[in-house]
Amino acid sequence: MLTRKFMTVREVADLAQVSEATGRHWIKQGELRAIDVGREFRIIPRDFERFLDLHATRTASERKPADPNEQGGSRTARG
Numbered sequence: 001m002l003t004r005k006f007m008t009v010r011e012v013a014d015l016a017q018v019s020e021a022t023g024r025h026w027i028k029q030g031e032l033r034a035i036d037v038g039r040e041f042r043i044i045p046r047d048f049e050r051f052l053d054l055h056a057t058r059t060a061s062e063r064k065p066a067d068p069n070e071q072g073g074s075r076t077a078r079g
Contacts (some may be wrong), residue, residue: 006035006042026051
């Protein structure tokens with residue numbers, strides 16, 4: 001039996017202090033995971049917490065060191 005409490009887009013928007021349109025935009029862009037229930041979305045609180053964590057600013061000590069092998073990393077000039 002399902003015991004999870006789902007959040008509505010309105011609840012997410014209220015907690016994040018943004019408009020419902022912004023909440024739907026996050027979902028449609030794939031930034032915030034949601035469940036499509038007919039014409040509405042439901043969000044699992046853990047997914048909203050993950051979204052907030054991913055979008056939180058970080059101090060220098062919390063940031064992951066840059067990987068020089070990643071695209072957009074430092075480049076050397078060809079000679």
